[in-house]
Amino acid sequence: MTTPRPLLVVEAEYRFYRRTWRGTVLTTWLRPILFLVAMGMGLGTLIDRNTNEILGDIGYLAFIAPGLMAASAMQTAITESSWPVRTGIKWRKNYWAQISTPLTPGDLLTGLMIWIFIRLLFVSTAFAVVIWIFGAAPFGKALAAVPAATLTGMAFASPMAALAAWIKEDSTMVALFRFSIIPLFLFSGAFFPIDQLPNFLQPIAMISPAWHGVELCRRIIIDIPLTLPVWTEVGYLAAALAAGWWAAGRQLTRRLLV
Amino acid sequence: MVESLVVGRGLSKNFGEFTAVDNINFQIQAGEVFGFLGPNGAGKSSTMRMIGATSPATSGYLRVLGMDPMTQGVKIRARLGVVPQEDNLDRELSVYENLLTYGRYFNISRADIDLRTSELLEFVQLSERRDSRVDPLSGGMKRRLIIARGLINQPELLILDEPTTGLDPQARHVVWDRLYQLKQEGVTLIITTHYMDEAEQLCDRLVVMDKGRIVAEGSPKALIERYSTRDVLEMRFEDRDQERAMPIIVKVAVRTENLPDKVMIYTDNADEAVARLSRRGVHPISTLIRRSTLEDVFLRLTGRQLIE
Numbered sequence: 407m408t409t410p411r412p413l414l415v416v417e418a419e420y421r422f423y424r425r426t427w428r429g430t431v432l433t434t435w436l437r438p439i440l441f442l443v444a445m446g447m448g449l450g451t452l453i454d455r456n457t458n459e460i461l462g463d464i465g466y467l468a469f470i471a472p473g474l475m476a477a478s479a480m481q482t483a484i485t486e487s488s489w490p491v492r493t494g495i496k497w498r499k500n501y502w503a504q505i506s507t508p509l510t511p512g513d514l515l516t517g518l519m520i521w522i523f524i525r526l527l528f529v530s531t532a533f534a535v536v537i538w539i540f541g542a543a544p545f546g547k548a549l550a551a552v553p554a555a556t557l558t559g560m561a562f563a564s565p566m567a568a569l570a571a572w573i574k575e576d577s578t579m580v581a582l583f584r585f586s587i588i589p590l591f592l593f594s595g596a597f598f599p600i601d602q603l604p605n606f607l608q609p610i611a612m613i614s615p616a617w618h619g620v621e622l623c624r625r626i627i628i629d630i631p632l633t634l635p636v637w638t639e640v641g642y643l644a645a646a647l648a649a650g651w652w653a654a655g656r657q658l659t660r661r662l663l664v
Numbered sequence: 665m666v667e668s669l670v671v672g673r674g675l676s677k678n679f680g681e682f683t684a685v686d687n688i689n690f691q692i693q694a695g696e697v698f699g700f701l702g703p704n705g706a707g708k709s710s711t712m713r714m715i716g717a718t719s720p721a722t723s724g725y726l727r728v729l730g731m732d733p734m735t736q737g738v739k740i741r742a743r744l745g746v747v748p749q750e751d752n753l754d755r756e757l758s759v760y761e762n763l764l765t766y767g768r769y770f771n772i773s774r775a776d777i778d779l780r781t782s783e784l785l786e787f788v789q790l791s792e793r794r795d796s797r798v799d800p801l802s803g804g805m806k807r808r809l810i811i812a813r814g815l816i817n818q819p820e821l822l823i824l825d826e827p828t829t830g831l832d833p834q835a836r837h838v839v840w841d842r843l844y845q846l847k848q849e850g851v852t853l854i855i856t857t858h859y860m861d862e863a864e865q866l867c868d869r870l871v872v873m874d875k876g877r878i879v880a881e882g883s884p885k886a887l888i889e890r891y892s893t894r895d896v897l898e899m900r901f902e903d904r905d906q907e908r909a910m911p912i913i914v915k916v917a918v919r920t921e922n923l924p925d926k927v928m929i930y931t932d933n934a935d936e937a938v939a940r941l942s943r944r945g946v947h948p949i950s951t952l953i954r955r956s957t958l959e960d961v962f963l964r965l966t967g968r969q970l971i972e
Contacts, residue, residue: 407773408771409771411738411771413771414768414771417768418765418768421757421761421765422754422756422757422763425756425757426756438946492872493865498752498754498755499750499752500754502748502750502752503748503752503754503766504769505718506716506741506744506748507741507742507766507769507770508738508739508741508742508769508770508771509769510737510738547887554855630763662718663718663719663720664679664713664719
């Protein structure tokens, strides 16, 4: 029986993952719990005490839970696509071993994307379960947002893989993480509607796929109307995934087939 | 005539302005051990990567197992074994898991890999380390594991890029021994090395590369005959005696090299040359008589200047 080549990469990722899964279980479950406790319950109590016109009768916990689900998928995707590509080329060097077999750089990329997709399904489902346990939404609705959160993550996974293959220095990677991931997270609309931002920042926040993902998840879980039509949102995320995939394919080929 | 396993004609590889491989021609026959010999930066590794179908040639003709690496890389790599210069084993995984992971990339079933793994670990003398992690293994063990890994798909052609660089003498001999056995089994081997003894021991035929070009080609024996003499005399002198002896030495030698610490005298009959020099009053403090080696050929062709 012949397995398609990208799935052989997924298989290898899984074999490697079995060695390191303990650490990821902690982040998969602990991250949603910590965020919902600190932000939803802690900060939320303070916010809910003053009734406000922005959130209406939705509690803060219910408001941020879907947003955090999308933003959390983004974080997982970024971690899973950046360092593995980096170390695959530079430190673990497994990419070099892989391309000396029948695998191509395209196979490595497709395999990585499938692997991240599977990881995002798990992480987002775990997040949905935590949302439900916290009583922030009914289980069915939280679960219905898993595809949207997964797509949000994928919209970051491929561009990040492209960047990780393109950037030469590790210090550049670290700087990128430090100065872009946190703003992406904070201004994604997960914590507050982006129309609360200063006017000049709003278009910047809208460029990030995170905001589109947050909007989608919120629409599915708590029925807040979308700013843009649903297909525009989905299309935007899909376009980011496709553009990133194309760029990552190019960069990986350029780096590996020298 | 049987088509050669690997054919390169007018093959070149540029990296921007830099020409790593400059218009080289070679043919490698099935069953032979073929060497690419040369100093660092001669273009050996670049040539290896082109043959390994992981590096597109800039220009020229290249066929590996009758196929074009540019368009049929996947099929070529399925039938190749590659032992890279740089160790890219998965340090976190065990010896067995490394072979399993790599074997699966070739779509070999798990059952077949298990069978093959025990044979291969036996072959490279690592059976007892099957389940230990790779990280703590010695350099020689890692190298043997990479060789085993390169053989997992039963390749027709095994490409080894400096297989013994950085190994201690015992480990080198174990590797040579294994490679020699592979040759006996009919596996075609392509080896790059800058160790002359390695090339002399293993290679049926080799090319000497320098600055991206092939500067000589043939069997180790033929190369020595053509580019060196049968014997070499290495004479060391007291301070100024060397300069005084040179005019006499030149007359009895086929070729000489006047080095700061000694004179190399190339001759086809060392004993006779020593006697003649002695009769003419040349008295070194030490004389070493030895047979010519590939190293003499190599140094003659690529020079003594340090290339960096």
